[in-house]
Amino acid sequence: MPFHFQPFSPKQRQALYWWHPGSGHDHCRIMLADGAIRSGKTVVMILSFLRWSQTVFQDQDFILAGVTAGALRRNVLSPMFRMLETLGVPWEYRRSAGVVVIGKNRYHLFGADKDNAQDKLQGMTAAGALADEAALFPRSFVDQMIGRCSVTGSRIFLNCNPNGAFHYIKTDFIDRAEEMGLYRLHFTMEDNLTLSPEIREGYARAFQGVFYRQYILGEWVSAEGTVYPMWDDDANTYAETGPDMYRGQRRFCAVDYGTTNPCVFLDTYDDGQVFRIRNEYYWDSKAARRQKTDAEYADDLYAFLDGDLETQIIVDPSAASFKAELRNRGFRIQDARNAVREGIALTATLIGNRLLLAEKSACPNLMKEIHSYVWDERARLKGEEKPLKQFDHAMDAMRYLCHTRSSRFRSLREE
Ligand SMILES: Nc1ncnc2c1ncn2[C@@H]1O[C@H](COP(=O)(O)OP(=O)(O)O)[C@@H](O)[C@H]1O
Ligand SMILES: [Mg+2]
Structure with a gap:
């Protein structure tokens, strides 16, 4: 099933072109797209990462990481294969080895939840990494992943939904973006032009309290006080x-x-x-x-x-x-x-x-x-x-x- 690309929003275009020479952000080594669910982060990061890695490198190794192997397959590999089909680019999926080969590059698949994932990472020399839902990874995995990208010109593409205000992605990445050489793009649902207002409202109803602020408004806010402040002794x-x-x-x-x-x-x-x-x-x-x-x-x-x-x-x-x-x-x-x-x-x-x-x-x-x-x-x-x-x-x-x-x-x- 091919992927039907629709017009990209201005924010998505920034995520697509940040690594291009002259974009104004190509000096950054890490790009982080964070924000609301369904705001078009994953889709655009996959395309951006593919175009970058295929344009800039040949015969190199890359890291593709998800929260679990299953989440990586569902959220990254499946849209990625459909995009490749649409673009007419052949690929080879070596399932048992956990590798996708595109052109001369090899993309190694990781679920960040696996205890041995970090050991496998340790032996690698990578030219780049794409991490989907990175805020749900253990910090040690993210650090290790960045550390493995040691090839000159390597870049790291991260995306995630917000979490608590004291989460390391907020305090140590976003708040220190400049010194880290990190380019941050914050997404809201308006940045996904394919969502109708009705669908957006449906998502909004599906989240309450702190989860509404994190997943719908895209804020890094902590859950504080009572867990169920929306409980009403009459209405409930x-x-x-x-x-x-x-x-x-x-x-x-x-x-x-x-x-x-x-x-x-x-x-x-x-x-x-x-x-x-x-x-x-x-x-x-x-x-x-x-x-x-x-x-x-x-x-x-x-x-x-x-x-x-x-x-x-x-x-x-x-x-x-x-x-x-x-x-x-x-x-x-x-x-x-x-x-x-x-x-x-x-x-x-x-x-x-x-x-x-x-x-x-x-x-x-x-x-x-x-x-x-x-x-x-x-x-x-x-x-x-x-x-x-x-x-x-x-x-x-x-x-x-x-x-x-x-x-x-x-x-x-x-x-
Ligand atoms: N430019 C686009 N072309 C086609 N579909 C898109 C585009 N941008 C977003 N979408 C659609 O919006 C959905 C949500 O986007 P996604 O990148 O998964 O959001 P997020 O990662 O922010 O939760 C995708 O499954 C896809 O169907
Ligand atoms: Mg996503």
């Missing part, structure tokens, strides 16, 4: 009128398992649009001064669900012994998706769009946690964004149910 609650109100809806139950920590079950109904958390189970062994066994928890879950074994149970994937106990008892169980940042972003979207509600008086611990669940301030100053590990038990269960069950907004997210 409902009063049960009777069991009939859930008739025909799918029932499921998210579990955050704990023995010394609290153990939480959330009984939830899905009408196809809105999740309603009808009831909570919250066993705090420290407060009760008694730990429960897996068998006791399984008894409690059975009673909590009024013996309804049809309910889909979404369990914390690390709770191996409890999962085995539940399976033996005939429960239908499913592993929760446990990616914290994406899970929180999606949960925030559902809360902000009032697609996640809790029964007004049945979930006191959930409500308490929602107002006490905060971002980790110390991690933030180190450039990491994660919630503080306290008041997070019902919060984990709520995130599991949103992230595991909801595909409503996921299609908008796929980068």
Whole structure:
């Protein structure tokens, strides 16, 4: 399938021509395109990198890096092959070697998540690198990658969505652009001329709070204070009128398992649009001064669900012994998706769009946690964004149910 190029925006053209002699920026060695999702960064960086590497070098090695090997294939290789097809340039993909050969140049593929990726990098002498979503790479990988580009005239092409204000890409790259010889281009959705206003609005609705500022406005801002500031005690609650109100809806139950920590079950109904958390189970062994066994928890879950074994149970994937106990008892169980940042972003979207509600008086611990669940301030100053590990038990269960069950907004997210 060929790639249909459409007119490039002025910002995209800057990204396309920065390395040309006389562009005014060709003295820079690194180019960084950061900003909103879907703003046309990846597409233009691939083309720019290909044109540069093919024009300037022959018989050289280059680095192509993504967050994972899969992300690199989806986000970089697949559009790149389509572009090459459109341009009529032949290529050879040596899949098992992880190399793409174009002309006389070799492009080596890396997923930055692999422990051995850096070892493989270490042995290389490269003439250039293209890194997609670089803010999600470990810093050591980015440093190593830049270090390997030792051929005279080498250049590094980076792109990413913004992250926290203390992220190293912000503090050590963007804020020190001049001394590093870094050319920075900041993208907004207006820089992608192919997006209609309706599509832009759809993306905007799909992100809430700090994620809206990072992914839609393209700002390097930290997550601070409460994790779910968009929660509204009126708009996000409902009063049960009777069991009939859930008739025909799918029932499921998210579990955050704990023995010394609290153990939480959330009984939830899905009408196809809105999740309603009808009831909570919250066993705090420290407060009760008694730990429960897996068998006791399984008894409690059975009673909590009024013996309804049809309910889909979404369990914390690390709770191996409890999962085995539940399976033996005939429960239908499913592993929760446990990616914290994406899970929180999606949960925030559902809360902000009032697609996640809790029964007004049945979930006191959930409500308490929602107002006490905060971002980790110390991690933030180190450039990491994660919630503080306290008041997070019902919060984990709520995130599991949103992230595991909801595909409503996921299609908008796929980068
Ligand atoms: N000049 C262009 N020609 C064709 N399609 C484009 C162009 N610019 C952007 N697009 C489209 O916009 C989508 C989002 O662009 P992308 O570069 O992936 O954004 P980002 O990396 O900023 O998230 C691409 O998948 C592509 O379909
Ligand atoms: Mg991209």
